[in-house]
Amino acid sequence: MVYGDLYAKYQEMKQRLEEDGLFKEEHKIPIPLMPKVVGVLTSKTGSVIRDIINVSTRRNPNVYIRLLPVPVQGEGAAEEIAKGIEFMNRNKLADVLILARGGGSLEDLWPFNEEVVANSIYNSEIPIISAVGHETDFTIADFVADLRAPTPSAAAELAVPDVYEVRRKIDSYQDRLRMSLIKKIELMKMRYEKCMSSSVFKDPFKKVNDNYLKLDKNIKQLENLIKLKQEEEKTKYIELVAKLDTLSPLKTLARGYSITQKDGKVVKSKEMLKQGDIIDIRFLDGRKQAKVQ
DSSP: OOHHHHHHHHHHHHHHHHHHTTTTGGOOOOOSOOSSEEEEOSSSSEEEEEEEHHHHHHTTTEEEEEEOOOOSSSSSHHHHHHHHHHHHHHTTTTTTTEEEEEEOOOOTTGGGGHHHHHHHHHOOOSSSEESSSTTTTOHHHHHHSEOOOOHHHHHHHHSSSHHHHHHHHHHHHHHHHHHHHHHHHHHHHHHHHHHHHHHHHHHHHHHEEEHHHHHHHHHHHHHHHHHHHHHHHHHHHHHHHHHHHHHHHHHHHTOOOOOOOOTTHHHHOOGGTTEEEEEEEEEEEEEEEOOOO
């Protein structure tokens, strides 16, 4: 098949799979931060697998590279690649997969444009990094994969974190945390010393005693006010009794006067009496009755 026909087929398939939702970002699986096993689907010989192994082990000597050899070009290669992806998923043989091959023509890279490979990548439960061809080469696998790397070496860098850099970051975080804790402890110590140097902590009962003295003083002032008020009320009472006493009928009798009553009522005028009325005259030392003549 000539290049123009292949490219037209590539564009047609790309558009159709995009419309089917195989390229959607929400479907993509995040790459694990610290994978223990990296699965690689590529040719068992050549620079691709060597580059991936070298970069991966340099970044993390403890990472395990599990190679599943597959044909990366020619007739039947697409089906073998798809079977390899399904095999790795079915047996849970890796934490992340790298699908890789070196550069080549559109025809050489065609297995990675086949729909069977696109579907196997889309259905994979293990995240897949596509690293097919050179940086300028784009295949259908690149669009479906969870992450695209421009080269196989770059794929290894994306899959395997640099443990030495991670350790440096952890050390840096620990140093920052240590300094933060030291500053916090120093601040708490200063607050503690300030509290302990305050009068409340030096003599905790002083404040209580001061308040007690204030309370005692207020109580005495209140008692004095109460006594003063009582004296004032007593004086008012005596004055009132004296006034009432001056108005008492007994006081009037004691001065030599008498009180005349008729039928229990005080006689205030001669007009209230007529000849023959019996009246009651009250003196200081007793009563006498008389008849009006």
